[in-house]
Amino acid sequence: MNRRQAYEAAERRRSLTIAGISTVVVILAIMFLVPLAPGWPQVKASFFDGAVFADTFPTLLKAFMIDVMIFAWSVPIILVLGLAIALARGAQAPALFPLRIFGAVYVDVFRGVPVVLTIYLIGFGVPGLGLPRPWNSPYIWGTVALVLTYSAYVAEVLRSGIESIHASQRNAAICLGLNERDTMRYVILPQAIRRVVPANMNMLVALQKDVALLSFIGPVEILRQAGIYKSLLANFTPYVVAAVIFLLVTVPATRYADYLLNRDRNARS
C-alpha cells in the first residue's frame, strides 16, 4: 500500500467513524427524547400496540395479496398502453396528426387529475352506466383507472427516452435502408427502453403504493382492512402494520431501481 492509498484508507475510516457516531447519537436522541413528550404513552398505545400488531398482521398480509394481484395484472397493460401513447405522440407523418393530438390530450388529462379522483369517477361512474355483473366490478374499473393514470406517466418517460436517442442513430438506420417502422423497432426503441428502465422502476413502486387507493371504491385490500381494524379497535396500530408490509416490498424495489440507475450512470460515464 503506497502513501496515497494509506491516506485514503485513513480518511475513509475517519468518515465512517463520524457517520457511525452521528447516527447512533441521532437514534439515541430519538429513543430518549420522544418518550419524554407528555403525550407519548397515549401515542404509544394508539400506534404501537404490540398485541394489536401481532393480531392484525396475518390478516393484513393476506389483504396485501389483493394489492399485489391488482399490481401484477396492471403492469403489463400499463407498459403496452404507455408505449402506444408514446409512439402516438411521436408520430411524424402529417396524416397522423390527430393521433398526436390524442396522445397529448390523454397525457395532459390523466397526468393532471389526481389518481383518487380518477378512481372515484371511473370506479363509480362507468359501472353506473348500467353494466351487468361481473363487468361492473370495482376491481376491473379500479384497474382501468390505475392503467389510465400510470400509462400517461409511463408514456412520458418512454417519450423522453425515445427523444434522448441521438438523431445520428436514426440517420444511420435510414442509410442502412431501414424504413421508419423498422428504425423505431430495431434501432431506437431497444436503446430508449433500456435507458428509461430505472425511471419506470420508480413508476412501478409508486403504482404499488397507489393500488391501495382502490379501497375507496369498495375492495377490502390492505389499507381498507387496516381502516376496518382501526374502527373496530379505535387504534391506529393496524396502519403502522400496513406501512411496514408496504416497506417490506417497496424498499427492495426502490433499492433495485437505485442500483439500475447507478449502473446505467456508470456505464455511460
Add this chain to the structure above:
Amino acid sequence: MWKLLTTAALGTVLMAGTVAAQSCAEGKTLTEGKLTIATGNPAYYPWAIDDTPENGQGFEPAVAYALALEMGFAREDVVWTRTSFDQAIQPGTKDFDVNMQQFSITPARDKIVDFSEPYYTAPMAVLVRGGDGIEPNLAALKALKWGVVATTTALPVVMQTIAPTSSPLVYDDTANVAEAMKAGQIDAALFDLPTALYLSAVVLEGGQVLGQFAADESDNPDHFGMIMTEGNPLKECVDAALGRLKKDGSLAGIEAEWLQEATGVPLIQ
C-alpha cells in the same frame, strides 16, 4: 349611586348565570363557560338537518342542546365544531368537549376514549334497491353482495349474523355505499334504521328497507354514545344530565320528533 346599583345588579345576574352554568362542568370544559360539541363533516340527515347543527334541527343537535341546557349551558354557550372519525379517536388533546356523530359504543373503542351513556339504540336495517324478488330471511341474504361503511359496526354484524357467501365491499361513507348500489356493484347494505330509511326515501331511487334486525336479537345492539377524551372529568356531568333527560322522557320525545316523524316512516315495532 345609579352606577353602583347597575354594577351590583349586573354582577348578580352574571354571578347567577355563572353559578348555574358551572355547578358540575366548572373548569372541566375546553373553554370556560362554553360547551364545545363536535359532529361529522358533513352531518347527515336525519341526524342533523341541512348540515347545520347550530339551528338545533335534527335528532343529534336537539339532544345536544337539551343536554347542554341540562348541564347549565345556555343555548348561546354551545359551540359547534367538526371532526372526522379519526380525529375523534386519535391520541392527544382534542378540540371538543363531546363528540356526537353516531359513534357505536364498543369495548375496544372504550379503552381508547370515554363514551357517555348511550343516547340512542339503533336497530340494524337492510337496504336494497329494487328488492322485490328478495325474501327477508337469512338464507336469501347470504346470497347477496353486501356493502357497508367502514367506521360503523355494520361489518361485524354482516360477517357474524349474515355470513354472506361473497365477501362484503367496504366504503368510506353512506354516500359511497349509495353510489355503489346505483352502479349495481352491491345488492344490499346494512345501516342503522334511520340512516337506511333516509337513504331509501331520499338518496336512492328505487331503494327500500327490506327488513331490520331487532336490537335485542342481534349480538351487537348498536348503542350510540358521545365520545370524550379518555379520563375526561366531564363524563360524570354528561352522564348525569343524560340520565335526567332519559328519566323525564325528554330524550324519548326528541327521538320521536326527529327520528320517527321526520323520516316519515314509523319505526317497525
